[in-house]
Amino acid sequence: MRVRVQENRHSRSDVEFIPDDAGDYRDQLLDIIQRMSSGYWPHIGVSVGWYPLIVNANEQLDALCHNYKITSLTKSNGTIQYFFRLPSYDDDELVKKCIAIVVKAQELARKTCEVCGEMGSPDKSGRFVFCETHTKKVVRRKRTSNDEVQRDN
């Protein structure tokens, strides 16, 4: 059964799972996708502004443990959730170093606009991180939609 899942995964090219806005990070995001387990739908769950952060974390983790796997990579509560699996947890130092890489990426995400990658800060809800420009854009969009709601009423 496991073999079949793996065959399915290979019959669909991993390239199909690269986000359309990958740009220069195409190859590195493909590497991340290829670390995701067979049988799961591989998914880059963060926005383009954070691609450099996950690519950088992946490169550092790869340098420490070449065949590490990613179990889930998403955005949650205004930061990156980067869950990984190591072939072995015998080496405490290695595990600590790997966790530190992810924590660092999470800290950087809290200061990085998820839309453009410039310096940013969490919004009031704490669920989004935007630079000044993108905060304004979002606020304006919210106002517009409120106006629309009022007009509808």
Ligand SMILES: [Zn+2]
């Ligand atoms: Zn921005």
